[in-house]
Amino acid sequence: MMGTKLAQLLICFWITLPCCVTEKVKERTGRQRDAEFTDKYQTCMQGVPGVQGRDGNPGINGIPGTPGIPGRDGLKGEKGECECTFTKQRSDSALRVLFSGSLRLKCKTACCQRWYFTFNGAECTGPLPIESIIYLDQGSPELNSTINIHRTSTVEGLCDGIKAGLVDVGIWVGTCADYPRGDASTGWNSVSRMIIEELPK
Structure with missing residues (x-):
C-alpha cells in the first residue's frame, strides 16, 4: 500500500517537473526573440556620408545706415612763414x-x-x-x-x-x-x- 502511494507520488512528480522546465525554456526563448527584434529594427545604423552641399546665393544689401554726426572744426594752426x-x-x-x-x-x-x-x-x-x-x-x-x-x-x-x-x-x-x-x-x-x-x- 505504501509502495503504491510512493509510486504514484513519483509519477506525479515526474509528470509535473518536465512541464515546469518546458515553460521556462519557452519563456527564455521569447525574451531572446524580443531582444533580437529590438537589435535588428530599432538600432540606428550610420550610413555612408552624403555629398557636401553647394554654397547658398549671396544675400541682398542691408538697409543704409543713418548719417553720422558732423565733426567739429579743428584748432587753428600757427601762422606760416611768408x-x-x-x-x-x-x-x-x-x-x-x-x-x-x-x-x-x-x-x-x-x-x-x-x-x-x-x-x-x-x-x-x-x-x-x-x-x-x-x-x-x-x-x-x-x-x-x-x-x-x-x-x-x-x-x-x-x-x-x-x-x-x-x-x-x-x-x-x-x-x-x-x-x-x-x-x-x-x-x-x-x-x-x-x-x-x-x-x-
Whole structure:
C-alpha cells in the first residue's frame, strides 16, 4: 500500500517537473526573440556620408545706415612763414623767383586780390613788380559763393638791382587798385613752393 502511494507520488512528480522546465525554456526563448527584434529594427545604423552641399546665393544689401554726426572744426594752426632768406652772391646778378601753390578768392560782389613778391620788404622796381591777380565778379550775400575753386597757380618773375648779401624774399596778398578786398586763400590743401635762383648777367 505504501509502495503504491510512493509510486504514484513519483509519477506525479515526474509528470509535473518536465512541464515546469518546458515553460521556462519557452519563456527564455521569447525574451531572446524580443531582444533580437529590438537589435535588428530599432538600432540606428550610420550610413555612408552624403555629398557636401553647394554654397547658398549671396544675400541682398542691408538697409543704409543713418548719417553720422558732423565733426567739429579743428584748432587753428600757427601762422606760416611768408619769407625765405636767400644769400645773394653778386650785386650785378638778377634773382628769379617763383611761387607755386593753391590760390582762391571769394567775395559778396566784384572783388580783386593781388599776390606779389617783396625783397627786403619792398616790391621789385627793376624793372617791374612781380605779381599775379585774381578777379571775381560773382558771389552771394552770405560770402558763400558757389564759385569756390582752389587752383594751383604760379607767381614768377625776375628782379634786378638787389645788392649782394642776405635777401628776405616774401610772397604777400594785397588788393588791386580801385577794387574791394575779397576773401583770399593761399596754399589750401596742397604743397606750396617758393623757388629762388640767382642768374648772372
